[in-house]
Amino acid sequence: xxxxxxxxxxxxxxxxxxxxxxxxxxxxxxxxxxxxxxxxxxxxxxxxxxxxxxxxxxxxxxxxxxxxxxxxxxxxxxxxxxxxxxxxxxxxxxxxxxxxxxxxxxxxxxxxxxxxxxxxxxxxxxxxxxxxxxxxxxxxxxxxxxxxxxxxxxxxxxxxxxxxxxxxxxxxxxxxxxxxxxxxxxxxxxxxxxxxxxxxxxxxxxxxxxxxxxxxxxxxxxxxxxxxxxxxxxxxxxxxxxxxxxxxxxxxxxxxx
Amino acid sequence: xxxxxxxxxxxxxxxxxxxxxxxxxxxxxxxxxxxxxxxxxxxxxxxxxxxxxxxxxxxxxxxxxxxxxxxxxxxxxxxxxxxxxxxxxxxxxxxxxxxxxxxxxxxxxxxxxxxxxxxxxxxxxxxxxxxxxxxxxxxxxxxxxxxxxxxxxxxxxxxxxxxxxxxxxxxxxxxxxxxxxxxxxxxxxxxxxxxxxxxxxxxxxxxxxxxxxxxxxxxxxxxxxxxxxxxxxxxxxxxxx
Amino acid sequence: xxxxxxxxxxxxxxxxxxxxxxxxxxxxxxxxxxxxxxxxxxxxxxxxxxxxxxxxxxxxxxxxxxxxxxxxxxxxxxxxxxxxxxxxxxxxxxxxxxxxxxxxxxxxxxxxxxxxxxxxxxxxxxxxxxxxxxxxxxxxxxxxxxxxxxxxxxxxxxxxxxxxxxxxxxxxxxxxxxxxxxxxxxxxxxxxxxxxxxxxxxxxxxxxxxxxxxxxxxxxxxxxxxxxxxxxxxxxxxxxxxxxxxxxxxxxxxxxxxxxxxxxxxxxxxxxxxxxxxxxxxxxxxxxxxxxxxxxxxxxxxxxxxxxxxxxxxxxxxxxxxxxxxxxxxxxxxxxxxxxxxxxxxxxxxxxxxxxxxxxxxxxxxxxxxxxxxxxxxxxxxxxxxxxxxxxxxxxxxxxxxxxxxxxxxxxxxxxxxxxxxxxxxxxxxxxxxxxxxxxxxxxxxxxxxxxxxxxxxxxxxxxxxxxxxxxxxxxxxxxxx
Numbered sequence: 002x003x004x005x006x007x008x009x010x011x012x013x014x015x016x017x018x019x020x021x022x023x024x025x026x027x028x029x030x031x032x033x034x035x036x037x038x039x040x041x042x043x044x045x046x047x048x049x050x051x052x053x054x055x056x057x058x059x060x061x062x063x064x065x066x067x068x069x070x071x072x073x074x075x076x077x078x079x080x081x082x083x084x085x086x087x088x089x090x091x092x093x094x095x096x097x098x099x100x101x102x103x104x105x106x107x108x109x110x111x112x113x114x115x116x117x118x119x120x121x122x123x124x125x126x127x128x129x130x131x132x133x134x135x136x137x138x139x140x141x142x143x144x145x146x147x148x149x150x151x152x153x154x155x156x157x158x159x160x161x162x163x164x165x166x167x168x169x170x171x172x173x174x175x176x177x178x179x180x181x182x183x184x185x186x187x188x189x190x191x192x193x194x195x196x197x198x199x200x201x202x203x204x205x206x207x208x209x210x211x212x213x214x215x216x217x218x219x220x221x222x223x224x225x226x227x228x229x230x231x232x233x234x235x236x237x238x239x240x241x242x243x244x245x246x247x248x249x250x251x252x253x254x255x256x257x258x
Numbered sequence: 259x260x261x262x263x264x265x266x267x268x269x270x271x272x273x274x275x276x277x278x279x280x281x282x283x284x285x286x287x288x289x290x291x292x293x294x295x296x297x298x299x300x301x302x303x304x305x306x307x308x309x310x311x312x313x314x315x316x317x318x319x320x321x322x323x324x325x326x327x328x329x330x331x332x333x334x335x336x337x338x339x340x341x342x343x344x345x346x347x348x349x350x351x352x353x354x355x356x357x358x359x360x361x362x363x364x365x366x367x368x369x370x371x372x373x374x375x376x377x378x379x380x381x382x383x384x385x386x387x388x389x390x391x392x393x394x395x396x397x398x399x400x401x402x403x404x405x406x407x408x409x410x411x412x413x414x415x416x417x418x419x420x421x422x423x424x425x426x427x428x429x430x431x432x433x434x435x436x437x438x439x440x441x442x443x444x445x446x447x448x449x450x451x452x453x454x455x456x457x458x459x460x461x462x463x464x465x466x467x468x469x470x471x472x473x474x475x476x477x478x479x480x481x482x483x484x485x486x487x488x489x490x491x492x493x494x495x496x497x498x499x
Numbered sequence: 500x501x502x503x504x505x506x507x508x509x510x511x512x513x514x515x516x517x518x519x520x521x522x523x524x525x526x527x528x529x530x531x532x533x534x535x536x537x538x539x540x541x542x543x544x545x546x547x548x549x550x551x552x553x554x555x556x557x558x559x560x561x562x563x564x565x566x567x568x569x570x571x572x573x574x575x576x577x578x579x580x581x582x583x584x585x586x587x588x589x590x591x592x593x594x595x596x597x598x599x600x601x602x603x604x605x606x607x608x609x610x611x612x613x614x615x616x617x618x619x620x621x622x623x624x625x626x627x628x629x630x631x632x633x634x635x636x637x638x639x640x641x642x643x644x645x646x647x648x649x650x651x652x653x654x655x656x657x658x659x660x661x662x663x664x665x666x667x668x669x670x671x672x673x674x675x676x677x678x679x680x681x682x683x684x685x686x687x688x689x690x691x692x693x694x695x696x697x698x699x700x701x702x703x704x705x706x707x708x709x710x711x712x713x714x715x716x717x718x719x720x721x722x723x724x725x726x727x728x729x730x731x732x733x734x735x736x737x738x739x740x741x742x743x744x745x746x747x748x749x750x751x752x753x754x755x756x757x758x759x760x761x762x763x764x765x766x767x768x769x770x771x772x773x774x775x776x777x778x779x780x781x782x783x784x785x786x787x788x789x790x791x792x793x794x795x796x797x798x799x800x801x802x803x804x805x806x807x808x809x810x811x812x813x814x815x816x817x818x819x820x821x822x823x824x825x826x827x828x829x830x831x832x833x834x835x836x837x838x839x840x841x842x843x844x845x846x847x848x849x850x851x852x853x854x855x856x857x858x859x860x861x862x863x864x865x866x867x868x869x870x871x872x873x874x875x876x877x878x879x880x881x882x883x884x885x886x887x888x889x890x891x892x893x894x895x896x897x898x899x900x901x902x903x904x905x906x907x908x909x910x911x912x913x914x915x916x917x918x919x920x921x922x923x924x925x926x927x928x929x930x931x932x933x934x935x936x937x938x939x940x941x942x943x944x945x946x947x948x949x950x951x952x953x954x955x956x957x958x959x960x961x962x963x964x965x966x967x968x969x970x971x972x973x974x975x976x977x978x979x980x981x
Contacts, residue, residue: 086638153699160569162581234615
């Protein structure tokens with residue numbers, strides 16, 4: 002009796018540890034169609050079903066990752082894959098800064114690092130269309146983009162300083178049971194470099210055939226959606242090797258039938 | 259004797275006034291500071307005094323201590339694109355890794371074969387550059403065109419495209435990757451692209467020049483842009499080898 | 500012989516001297532060809548101060564390092580706002596250059612910031628004014644070079660989408676390009692920039708206020724201020740000068756929406772460099788500063804006092820904060836301005852409101868209690884002295900050829916009802932009183948029915964009139980058209 006108890010206890014702890022470490026909680030997202038801010042010729046985009054991390058990747062999880070894969074430690078990472086800001090706030094390769102919390106989202110990581118992290122878990126980064134699809138939900142509706150309160154909340158966050166130190170789960174749970182898509186940190190996406198804005202925003206409303214082939218698709222579909230505008234602006238300003246204090250990431254997984 | 263002294267002193271004073279005419283160009287070079295054109299118009303050429311670049315007329319910038327790029331045990335530096343381990347298919351249906359291109363100066367661009375708008379012009383820009391390279395230097399050079407549409411641009415399709423565009427020579431290589439490796443490669447080049455319809459992509463028009471170690475040396479953005487600087491960069495890299 | 504030698508040396512020396520000086524004073528028809536010598540790190544100042552004038556220095560390679568900070572600041576007492584700033588201030592640091600300078604501009608975006616930014620300097624000739632080459636994510640910096648080929652005072656601002664929001668949050672400032680030889684020297688120079696702000700709450704609502712996009716689109720500003728907040732230039736923060744000094748104000752307008760009608764109360768601008776350009780206007784009271792534009796105003800101070808800087812769209816000054824102060828000390832000049840010379844009493848026509856005669860009915864007013872004759876006389880006399888005295892005089896004698904008499908007036912005594920009607924509705928046209936013709940206008944008196952009853956009772960019981968006691972109900976009746 003006792004050994005069975007012990008065995009079950011051990012297996013449970015083992016399972017718990019395993020799940021706690023390698024696999025973070027995910028939820029299923031039912032696919033659909035919608036028109037994103039920067040779309041394909043103003044047509045709807047179709048998202049297939051997929052799974053998304055409930056929370057962004059934490060400092061704790063990323064710390065385990067660099068312990069397991071030293072090539073992503075700060076002193077060893079290749080300059081091709083990360084710039085000078087990579088994990089700049091950590092005290093050392095494997096130690097966080099005192100002011101940072103293990104439960105806060107990991108930031109100051111490059112796209113290459115984020116991509117590799119997801120791939121190690123058999124997952125991947127979300128595409129912009131997938132990310133925006135889940136992010137346009139508020140607590141109760143899957144598409145809250147027309148609601149003033151929804152936009153107000155996001156625009157308000159843009160002005161709040163230093164939210165990157167808050168723990169995951171500190172913002173609202175949305176319709177899909179996903180937390181922190183707004184209000185915590187910006188997040189890397191797989192194809193962030195598909196945002197063809199040059200940064201000279203007065204020109205970005207015009208076709209610049211010289212800089213961008215096929216740039217007729219540059220126009221945004223909803224000029225009043227300033228909250229989304231800013232996200233696309235951030236994506237447009239990034240390069241894959243950049244690391245930013247306010248930029249983290251989460252992973253998604255395709256649902257294999 | 260006294261008048262001679264006064265004359266002499268007057269002359270010395272006069273001379274010191276005239277030297278103010280040359281005030282800025284001749285600085286005393288007690289410290290060994292090297293100067294270089296910030297746009298590297300003449301490649302890595304350095305000067306031991308300040309002045310203007312003879313090509314673009316910008317002021318020469320004082321160089322900080324030059325840091326030697328560290329080479330890892332492969333002989334590839336930290337910044338080299340050969341660090342990407344993805345595999346690619348060429349138009350000849352060979353499977354290579356980017357590292358297989360090591361040893362030659364590389365001029366790379368991203369296109370797709372069904373493009374109607376900018377790509378023909380980008381291709382023409384590449385050909386313009388190629389035409390201006392002296393024949394004897396061609397062996398040190400490789401022109402790589404990477405497809406951003408790996409699903410459509412199979413090796414056969416790429417080969418057909420090469421023939422249509424008179425780019426079938428040994429110096430031209432076309433590469434097909436996977437969605438993931440292409441996205442990764444584009445990010446290294448800071449090329450942006452987006453699929454806007456089943457047949458069309460929006461993408462930035464950038465021609466990149468890499469040295470034989472795979473490090474990015476120069477980029478030219480836009481169509482029909484004056485390729486003088488690109489040619490200069492290539493020229494310098496070839497001559498350095 | 501010696502003398503000859505001496506003069507020869509002197510002659511040669513002077514030749515060389517002149518040769519040397521001449522080489523420095525070349526005129527360049529095209530500013531793009533002005534050569535630069537040496538490097539200089541630009542001195543950047545926070546408002547309201549400006550860097551040292553360029554004077555006669557030669558064109559240089561000027562290094563400008565500008566940092567972007569997103570930080571919370573005070574808009575007014577009790578109200579805070581999240582400002583996005585160039586150099587930590589709104590407006591951003593003042594950049595001072597001269598024509599022909601080659602500027603190496605490095606824009607750094609602090610890593611704590613959330614958003615990417617860039618900069619468009621109106622002094623730049625080139626795509627986006629620099630915006631395409633300076634788009635920078637937090638934790639990164641970008642450098643680009645430009646040559647200042649036009650002199651003038653120029654605005655710079657962030658141009659990242661949405662541009663209106665970035666500007667509305669305070670991302671603007673001024674860059675001055677002085678002409679060859681510099682601007683003429685003055686005693687005091689100050690940097691002032693107007694901006695409009697749009698908050699979710701109304702003007703004065705306490706707490707941290709968020710930016711309101713809809714109000715910005717509607718151009719419905721809650722705050723219109725100088726230098727980023729209410730009171731930035733008032734009280735202890737006022738700019739100062741002394742009597743006899745010339746003051747130059749570099750006035751910019753970041754907008755994002757409103758045009759400024761800049762005026763200094765009590766001063767006249769001796770010179771205005773219109774829109775910051777080369778045209779000089781003189782003797783100007785109020786000058787327009789376009790949104791995204793600037794102007795340079797100069798004036799000599801002649802008298803001491805506090806001179807108020809305003810946007811003369813006046814509700815912005817007194818209700819939204821577009822108010823600053825220039826405090827001047829020094830000797831008074833009574834000839835130019837004397838202050839109060841004399842005080843005295845002045846008798847106006849009385850407290851009653853004067854209106855032109857009309858026919859419409861007024862609303863009936865509340866009924867009040869009855870009064871005795873003596874009370875009515877007393878009350879009526881008061882009303883008379885306030886309302887009627889000015890024209891009809893103390894004893895009801897009127898003014899010949901102007902206002903008819905009320906004393907022993909046949910016209911008055913003939914018809915009480917008519918008298919009531921005149922007081923109620925006024926009268927215009929010719930009448931004959933006591934044999935004299937009067938053709939004038941009497942305005943209707945906006946006094947209550949009870950007051951009309953009282954004053955008419957007083958008049959009828961004074962000065963040999965027929966001693967009618969006019970009651971309120973009589974007045975009511977006339978008023979209601981009976």
